[in-house]
């Protein structure tokens with residue numbers, strides 16, 4: 001199995017306490033994995049570690065077989081651009097909804113034509129076409145979450161890290177987003193998603209992992 005992500009002996013210490021202690025996690029390319037566990041069990045920390053956004057007290061993270069970690073070492077940027085993270089409390093850029101989607105594509109040097117093509121494709125998939133010109137500061141909490149998700153999806157990343165992507169979405173939107181995650185991504189896209197919704201984990205994931213006090217349960 002080719003690996004998208006691998007954590008070996010990863011330990012994260014916060015506030016003097018070990019909050020993540022993963023001896024081994026291997027995620028194959030194209031796998032869809034749900035990460036469950038009680039509040040404070042380390043789901044978000046694991047996703048941040050996978051995204052190279054926290055310092056590790058021990059261990060290593062490999063992304064597509066290459067060593068990956070927090071920092072600015074040469075080569076890290078190219079590796080980082082193969083993934084996208086939707087944080088649990090996402091911050092949007094101070095621009096329009098469409099501007100939020102376009103920003104990451106601009107940073108990656110993607111042509112204007114391709115930027116427009118991808119925004120035109122993804123805005124309606126998330127039902128955001130009518131909000132495209134609206135300032136991000138004038139969105140509801142649920143709308144902000146949809147934009148954060150769209151901003152990640154438009155990058156068409158090889159590894160998608162989602163931290164409770166459907167929290168605060170209503171009954172009408174939940175199936176739309178779940179269908180999108182199930183059907184609109186290429187089969188080679190790897191997804192690691194934290195969720196409190198056990199039924200959703202079963203619906204969307206081929207494998208469900210459970211964290212307890214920072215450790216993966218067997």
Ligand SMILES: Nc1ncnc2c1ncn2[C@@H]1O[C@H](COP(=O)(O)OP(=O)(O)OP(=O)(O)O)[C@@H](O)[C@H]1O
Pocket residue numbers: 014015019037038039040041042043044045046088
């Ligand atoms: N900046 C921080 N400083 C100290 N402790 C932290 C910090 N951030 C998180 N923690 C602690 O790390 C542990 C894991 O937090 P994490 O956010 O990963 O949990 P989680 O499983 O995502 O929880 P939730 O279901 O509430 O989102 C918790 O005990 C939390 O209190």
Ligand SMILES: [Mg+2]
Pocket residue numbers: 043044045088163194
């Ligand atoms: Mg969390």
